[in-house]
Amino acid sequence: MNIICFDLEGPLSPQDNAYEVASLIENGDEIFEMLSRYDDVLALAGRENYEPGDTLALIVPFLLVHGIREEDITEISSRARIVSGAKDLIARLKGDGWDVHIISTSYEQHAYQIGAELGVSRDHIACTRLNLEDLRGRLTDDDIACIRDIEEEILSTGDEEAVFQRLDDFYFGELKETALGDIFSQVRVVGGARKVRAMEEIAASHGMTPGDVVVVGDSITDFAMLGCVRDAGGIAIVFNGNEYAVPYANIALSGTDIGLLREFALACACGDDAIELARTLEHDYRRDPRVDCLASADADKIADVVEAHKQFRKLVRGEAAKLG
Numbered sequence: 001m002n003i004i005c006f007d008l009e010g011p012l013s014p015q016d017n018a019y020e021v022a023s024l025i026e027n028g029d030e031i032f033e034m035l036s037r038y039d040d041v042l043a044l045a046g047r048e049n050y051e052p053g054d055t056l057a058l059i060v061p062f063l064l065v066h067g068i069r070e071e072d073i074t075e076i077s078s079r080a081r082i083v084s085g086a087k088d089l090i091a092r093l094k095g096d097g098w099d100v101h102i103i104s105t106s107y108e109q110h111a112y113q114i115g116a117e118l119g120v121s122r123d124h125i126a127c128t129r130l131n132l133e134d135l136r137g138r139l140t141d142d143d144i145a146c147i148r149d150i151e152e153e154i155l156s157t158g159d160e161e162a163v164f165q166r167l168d169d170f171y172f173g174e175l176k177e178t179a180l181g182d183i184f185s186q187v188r189v190v191g192g193a194r195k196v197r198a199m200e201e202i203a204a205s206h207g208m209t210p211g212d213v214v215v216v217g218d219s220i221t222d223f224a225m226l227g228c229v230r231d232a233g234g235i236a237i238v239f240n241g242n243e244y245a246v247p248y249a250n251i252a253l254s255g256t257d258i259g260l261l262r263e264f265a266l267a268c269a270c271g272d273d274a275i276e277l278a279r280t281l282e283h284d285y286r287r288d289p290r291v292d293c294l295a296s297a298d299a300d301k302i303a304d305v306v307e308a309h310k311q312f313r314k315l316v317r318g319e320a321a322k323l324g
Contacts, residue, residue: 001097001099001206001208002096002097002098002099002214002265002268002269003098003099003101003202003203003206003208003212003213003214004093004098004099004100004101004213004214004215004216004265005101005102005103005198005199005202005213005214005215005216005225006100006101006102006103006215006216006217007102007103007104007195007216007217007218007219007221007222008102008103008104008106008110008111008114008115008127009104009105009106009219009320010217010218010219010239010240010241010313010317011083011086011216011217011218011239011240011258012082012083012086012102012114012118012258013080013081013082013083013086013114014080014081014083014316014317014318014320015076015077015079015080015081015110015320016317016319016320016323017073017076017077017080017106017107017110018032018055018056018059018106018107019032019036019319019320019323020076020079021063021068021072021073021076022059022062022063024066024068024072024076025062025063025066025068027155028062028066029319030154030155031059031062031151031154031155032055032059033322033323034154034160034163035055035058035059035167036055036323037160038055038058038163038164038167039052039053039054039055039058039220040052040220040244041164042054043192043220049184050184051189051191051192051193051194051221052191052192052219052220052221052223052224052244053105053189053190053191053192053220053221054184054189054191055189056105056106056107056128056130056187056189056191057183057184057186057187057188057189058167058171058183060130060132060135060183060186060187061147061175061180061183062147062151063132064132064135064136064139064147065139065144065147065148065151068132069132069133070109070130070131070132070133073107073109073110073130074109074110074113076110077109077110077113077114078113080110080113080114082114082117082118083257083258083316084256084257084258084259085257085258085259085260086118086258087117087118087119088259089258089259089261089262090118090119090120091119092262093262093265094119096265096266096269097269098265098269099124099202099206100120100124101120101124101125101126101202102115102118102120102124102125102126102127103125103126103127103190103195103198103199103202103215103225104125104126104127104128104190105127105128105189105190105191105195105221106127106128107127107128107130108127108128108129108130109130110127111125111127111128112125112127126190126195126198126202127190128187128188128189128190129187129188130187135180135186138179138180139178139179139180140178140179142178143178143179143180146174146175146178147175147178150166150167150170150174153166154166154167171183171184191221192221192224193224195221195222195224195225196224196225196228199213199215199225199228199229200228209232210228210229210232210234211229211232211233211234212234213229213234213235214229214234214235214236214237214264214265214268214274215229215234215235215236215237216237216238216239216261217236217237217238217239217241217245217249218238218239218240218241218242218245218313219241219242219244219245219323220242220244220245222238222241222245222248223244223245223247223248224248226238226245226248226249227248230248230249230250235250235251235264235268235274235275236248236249236250236251237249237250237251237252237253237261237264238251238252238253238294238309239253239254239258239261240254240255240309240312240313240316240317241254241306241309241313242306242309242310242313243306246294246302246305246306246309247294247302249294250275250278250293250294250295251264251274251275251278251291251292251293251294252278252290252291252292252293252294252305252309253289253290253291253292254288254289254290254292254305254308254309254312254313255288255289255290255312256288256289256312256315256316257288257289260285260289260291263277263281264277264278275293275295278291278292278293278294278295279293279295288312290308290312292305292308
């Protein structure tokens with residue numbers, strides 16, 4: 001049995017669903033981008049019990065007070081494109097006998113819909129559970145006023161550092177006093193270490209370890225999973241990655257089509273050295289797609305790969321490319 005675990009948003013579908021959903025709110029894109037940068041700061045600082053990708057929890061109070069419903073998430077998801085080559089890649093991998101999983105920070109309403117389009121069943125998708133109606137039913141008028149106050153501060157304060165301090169006060173103090181309580185307990189986002197645990201559980205269910213797995217990611221929510229598999233001797237592939245993800249992979253693939261990834265899967269399935277294959281292919285694939293072997297890569301090479309991936313990331317993901 002061969003196991004491959006994909007991140008969803010980026011490698012398989014370019015849409016950042018939560019960003020698009022937040023954009024239904026007036027100034028919602030601005031709020032989401034601020035919270036995304038705040039998320040990066042908390043994650044990189046190693047805030048206790050905080051995981052990269054918890055932006056999807058941070059935004060929930062604002063979705064609630066603006067009347068966003070789960071049907072809105074599904075409707076936005078219905079517009080999402082699939083990355084070129086992804087559907088065929090997954091079909092071919094399954095035909096080759098691979099056990100294909102998706103491990104995504106995405107809300108379940110989005111992850112299950114895209115998974116179905118790609119031919120990945122719900123029991124092979126780890127994602128973020130979200131029940132907006134249950135959470136909305138808890139809010140009092142005072143709770144709503146509290147959330148609207150912090151929203152106004154986010155939009156009116158020009159000093160980002162000051163905004164981040166206020167967000168600290170809000171999420172780790174004021175919000176806990178509302179009926180929502182600890183939002184990070186209410187919305188358990190599958191990001192960071194939770195992605196690692198999901199991958200480890202998948203491997204263990206087949207009597208395997210992370211070193212036996214292939215993982216594919218692109219962003220800050222994936223670096224722990226990529227690094228875990230790489231350090232265990234497995235294959236960690238970054239596809240159109242950002243500066244947070246690229247340094248933790250041992251193979252980098254960039255381009256407008258993800259189909260070439262199958263070559264590395266085939267190498268693994270045949271017992272060949274996928275990293276050595278990447279080292280060979282990087283001389284032939286320098287444009288679209290581009291291949292780089294990151295095993296033992298120095299800082300200059302990492303920087304060059306990040307820059308190359310940044311261009312494809314913008315091309316494939318559009319506005320979502322600027323998010324961590």
